[in-house]
Amino acid sequence: METKREFLKKLSLMTVGGLMAGSIAPVIASTKNIPTVAGKKMIGLQIYSLGKELTDNVPAGMKKIAEIGYSTIELAGYGNRKMGQYEVDAYRKIVDDAGLKITSSHVNPATRNFTRENVASIYEFWKLAVEDHVKLGVRTLVQPMMPSIETHDDAKLVCEVFNKAGEIAKAAGIKWGYHNHNMEFKRIAKPGEKPPTGPFASFMPFGDVIYDLLLAGTDPNLVFFEMDVYWTVMGQNDPLEYFEKYPTRFPVLHIKDRSVLGQSGMMNFENIFKKAYANGLVEYYVEIEKIKANMTQFDGVKACFDYLNNSAFVK
């Protein structure tokens, strides 16, 4: 016979479970469903940063990421309904066992050329990807590569497909987003407009910036933007101007520099964090590609963590 105390304990666990399940909302409202440790900064890592150093031994690598101090990870490498060599359930278990939480994942559909003929296959791709990512436990699913956009009509179709992908993800409680590089800041001519020529043509404010067309053409309830602040600067743009103009569209960021965070002089992370927090930043992921000589990827990933952990402007 169960004592009242045991019954109440069980009930409280059920309530917690119920609340947790209920907290998977279609919007990225908070980080509350991620266990926090008092006094520890919640810093995320895009695992692409580690390349082969992680994929060679995923269980050991995940433990190392947690030991450095990261709390959350954003995946890269999903394909053929697997995470590298692992089934998604097995992969999630490895990450859980390391004490990390998978909060996001970068996924590209098979084609960069969207047409009226192939959109159905892209929607089918997202349906399966969403199914697998429910198992992985993500809150967000992000397309990291730009589909081909040369004209306003291309941009219109891409926005339509993004909205639909967002709808498919939303139905499963996942928020769908788009991650930029620098090519999104290319300008394309307005219909009928003749692009300027000459040595300064690319700096002239003609036509429309592709990124702006994506922001304007997608439904804020279905598509968010994970701004990669480094690539935005590489695209000759100011992240803060975008945060000012679209305060609700960037709940997630990629925090990236030319190499180790804070060392190049190109990026004003203090201003970036200040403005992003004011706008309600929910999550951010460190990303590092080019490592300085005599450093491993893990060394670089640790140096980035230390930079953010020691920066007073990072909460």
Ligand code: MG
């Ligand atoms: Mg990035």
